[in-house]
Amino acid sequence: xxxxxxxxxxxxxxxxxxxxxxxxxxxxxxxxxxxxxxxxxxxxxxxxxxxxxxxxxxxxxxxxxxxxxxxxxxxxxxxxxxxxxxxxxxxxxxxxxxxxxxxxxxxxxxxxxxxxxxxxxxxxxxxxxxxxxxxxxxxxxxxxxxxxxxxxxxxxxx
Numbered sequence: 001x002x003x004x005x006x007x008x009x010x011x012x013x014x015x016x017x018x019x020x021x022x023x024x025x026x027x028x029x030x031x032x033x034x035x036x037x038x039x040x041x042x043x044x045x046x047x048x049x050x051x052x053x054x055x056x057x058x059x060x061x062x063x064x065x066x067x068x069x070x071x072x073x074x075x076x077x078x079x080x081x082x083x084x085x086x087x088x089x090x091x092x093x094x095x096x097x098x099x100x101x102x103x104x105x106x107x108x109x110x111x112x113x114x115x116x117x118x119x120x121x122x123x124x125x126x127x128x129x130x131x132x133x134x135x136x137x138x139x140x141x142x143x144x145x146x147x148x149x150x151x152x153x154x155x156x157x158x
Contacts, residue, residue, distance in 0.1 A: 020121045024114070029127040035080060037111025041156040044106075044113055047099035049144040059101070062139055066103055072131040075115060082106040099150060113153065 024032040031037055046066075050059055063086055070084045083106045089096045107113045114121065118128025125133075143149055 017121060020114070024121060029122060029124055032111065033115040033122060033127045034111045035075060035109055035115075037109055037114070039109045039111075041082075042107040042110055042113045043104055043154050043156060044116070045150075045152045045154075046103040046105065047150040047152075048101040048103075048139075049098050049148050050100055051142055051144050051148070054142045058142060062142060063101060065135060065138065069105075069131055069135060073116060073129045074131070075112070075129070080107070080112050081116065082108055097147075097150075098144075110155070 027037075048062075054062075067084050067086060070081045071079055073079065073081055084103060086101065086103045089100050089102065105116070107116065115127065116129050116132050118125075118133050119136075122128045140148075
């Protein structure tokens with residue numbers, strides 16, 4: 001019998017979210033969210049597009065609340081976020097996509113990032129940061145209904 005390769009058309013690409021969920025399932029929540037899991041600097045970039053009704057004062061408060069996570073997000077009683085920086089969109093290239101505020105959160109490992117991000121990849125509250133989850137719940141209603149947030153992570157040097 002002669003087998004021919006089968007060409008798959010219109011196959012959806014596997015998302016990074018799906019890859020991370022499979023990885024978490026393979027190693028378990030405890031390992032996946034440990035501070036020493038896959039060490040190396042991780043940059044977690046978050047861009048906000050606010051809803052039109054959000055006042056400048058509310059935007060400032062949300063920014064301050066996000067920055068406070070550097071000290072409020074704890075693992076075993078200790079901060080684990082290396083740094084959080086922020087700024088308003090300042091590019092003149094014309095491709096900002098309507099995003100208005102950017103944040104860069106730096107972690108020492110993918111495990112720290114996994115613990116911080118939590119849902120939708122880590123679904124057990126025991127293994128994700130409650131302070132960050134509370135902030136996500138708080139900020140959500142103040143972001144644009146369509147594409148109010150963009151998140152992009154990269155591992156330095158990768």
